[in-house]
Amino acid sequence: QKAGSSMFRFPLISVKGIPLMNHIANNFDAVSAFCPDPSDILIATYPKAGTTWTQEIVDLLLHNGDAEACRRAPTPVRSPFLEICSPPPIPSGAYPKSKEIKSKTHLPIQLVPTGFWEKKCKTIYVARNAKDNTVSYYHFGRMNMTQPEPGPWEDYVQKFMRGEMPWGSWYDHVKGYWQEREKRNILYIFYEDMKEDPRREVERIMKYMDLSLSDDVVGSIVELTTFKNMKENPMANYTCIPENVFDQSISSFMRKGEVGDWKNHFTPEQSAEFDEDYEKKMKQVNIPFRTQF
Ligand code: A3P
Numbered sequence: 001q002k003a004g005s006s007m008f009r010f011p012l013i014s015v016k017g018i019p020l021m022n023h024i025a026n027n028f029d030a031v032s033a034f035c036p037d038p039s040d041i042l043i044a045t046y047p048k049a050g051t052t053w054t055q056e057i058v059d060l061l062l063h064n065g066d067a068e069a070c071r072r073a074p075t076p077v078r079s080p081f082l083e084i085c086s087p088p089p090i091p092s093g094a095y096p097k098s099k100e101i102k103s104k105t106h107l108p109i110q111l112v113p114t115g116f117w118e119k120k121c122k123t124i125y126v127a128r129n130a131k132d133n134t135v136s137y138y139h140f141g142r143m144n145m146t147q148p149e150p151g152p153w154e155d156y157v158q159k160f161m162r163g164e165m166p167w168g169s170w171y172d173h174v175k176g177y178w179q180e181r182e183k184r185n186i187l188y189i190f191y192e193d194m195k196e197d198p199r200r201e202v203e204r205i206m207k208y209m210d211l212s213l214s215d216d217v218v219g220s221i222v223e224l225t226t227f228k229n230m231k232e233n234p235m236a237n238y239t240c241i242p243e244n245v246f247d248q249s250i251s252s253f254m255r256k257g258e259v260g261d262w263k264n265h266f267t268p269e270q271s272a273e274f275d276e277d278y279e280k281k282m283k284q285v286n287i288p289f290r291t292q293f
Pocket of ligand 1 (some may be wrong): 045047048049053054135226246255256261
C-alpha cells in the first residue's frame, strides 16, 4: 500500500443492518430526505455490476447518441452518486445540487429514498452473477482507497458470502430489487445479457425510457459503449479520480469487462463452497443468473 493512501479507507457503519462507509452513514438522514423530480432516473446496482456502463448508455440515449455531448464531463458529474457525501477530493454529494437527471445508487431497495417511489421515477437495476461480481469488487477494493482493504482473496470470498462489504450482502441486494420489480416498475437487467447482445439490451433500456431512436443511433450507442471504447474514453474510465484515491496502477477501473473471469480466481474448492452457500441463500427466488455462456 502506498504512503498516505490509508487515510481514505473509510470505516463501515451499519445503517438499518447495512454496512455503509461512515460518510454515508453519518449523512443518512439527508440522503433519505432527498426528493427527486418525477423525470429523474435511478440506476441502481450492487457495486461492480455494470453501473458505469449503464450510466453511459443512459446518458447517450438521453442525448440521441451524441458522443461529444456525453464527453462534457466525467461519469460521476454526468450521473451523480446519490448517497456519497465524502470529503474532497472524491467527487460526490453533487446530486441534490445537480441538474443531471440520472443518478446512481448502490443502496439496497429498502434504503432508497422513498421519494423515488412516491414520484414513480424510472429505475434501472443491473445485476451481475455473484462470482464475477465478487472478483470485480475484490480488485476494486485493491485500487479504490475509499474501500476497506480487501485482504487476501480467500478471506475476501468468505466476507462476500457473509455480506461484510460496503453496501452489504449481494444476495439480499439482488433479491430485494427482484422481488419488487413488477410492483415498482423496475427494469431489471443483467450484465451477462448486455455482454451477450448489447444491442438488444440498449433497445430494452431505450423502450423503458419511452424513447425511440433510429437504428443507426442505437448502433452508434452500442459502439460507443463497448468495453474498449469506454476504457479509452477519459470521461468514462474514471481517470478523473486522483491516483491517490483510485490507484489504477494497481488495477484499472476498466479492468477486464468479461463474463467468467471468476474461473481465474476461484479454486475448485472455493467454487464448490460458494455454490453450496449460494443455493441456500437464493433458493426462494429464481433469478436467471448466468456465470458463463
Ligand atoms: P471487471 O472488474 O470485471 O472488469 P461498475 O461500473 O458497477 O463499478 O462495474 C465495473 C465493472 O464493469 C468492471 O468489471 C468493468 O470493467 C466493467 N465494465 C465497465 N464498462 C464496461 C463495458 N462497456 N463493457 C463491459 N464491461 C464493462
